[in-house]
Amino acid sequence: MKAARTTALIGMVALTTMLAACSSHRDISFDGRSVTLHVASTPAATITANGGFSIGAKAINITPAQRQLLQNYYTQVTALHAHAITFKQRMKKTGLHMAGQALHMVGQSVEHAAGMGHASSASNKAAAKVMQGEGNQIQDQVQRMCQEIKQTKTLQVTLGNKIPAFGPYAGINPVPGVSCGHDQTITII
Numbered sequence: 001m002k003a004a005r006t007t008a009l010i011g012m013v014a015l016t017t018m019l020a021a022c023s024s025h026r027d028i029s030f031d032g033r034s035v036t037l038h039v040a041s042t043p044a045a046t047i048t049a050n051g052g053f054s055i056g057a058k059a060i061n062i063t064p065a066q067r068q069l070l071q072n073y074y075t076q077v078t079a080l081h082a083h084a085i086t087f088k089q090r091m092k093k094t095g096l097h098m099a100g101q102a103l104h105m106v107g108q109s110v111e112h113a114a115g116m117g118h119a120s121s122a123s124n125k126a127a128a129k130v131m132q133g134e135g136n137q138i139q140d141q142v143q144r145m146c147q148e149i150k151q152t153k154t155l156q157v158t159l160g161n162k163i164p165a166f167g168p169y170a171g172i173n174p175v176p177g178v179s180c181g182h183d184q185t186i187t188i189i
Helices: 002-022 064-113 121-162 164-169
Strands: 028-030 034-039 042-048 053-055 178-180 186-188
Touching (some): 028 064, 053 064
Antiparallel strands (some): 034 042, 042 053
């Protein structure tokens, strides 16, 4: 049972890592001073760190309360973007480490089956425990990131309701290339 779970976890990590490497679709871009939202057939919208809001080259008049919401959005999106980069890097590193551990375990089993060595049950159990621990840490990080994505999407809806000009941008994915399912699983597109 644990071996099947470990194998499934290794497969998930490897697939996620490969998908992350292929991702190039962006709905949001960052330049260090602003966040730019891109929606097809709509001019790009830009939000600055101080809550300034423009669509195309036109500045949108906003109230102080709307400015505060935009500042909160800027802060959430930039933090979420940083977390996504860290997560993708960790997934790649963990995936490679787990694949190495799995190959080591398979190699020991093959050597044992061929009579060329002995399978170290203790060694394999220790490696499986390490992989399970890494998998649990990733799962915890996924749940935290999905919660942050959910909060940011809720803020987008609020912005769309409070600032009509923001409406077309309220449905974009706040973390390009990352999507959370209803069961708190994460997909890297």
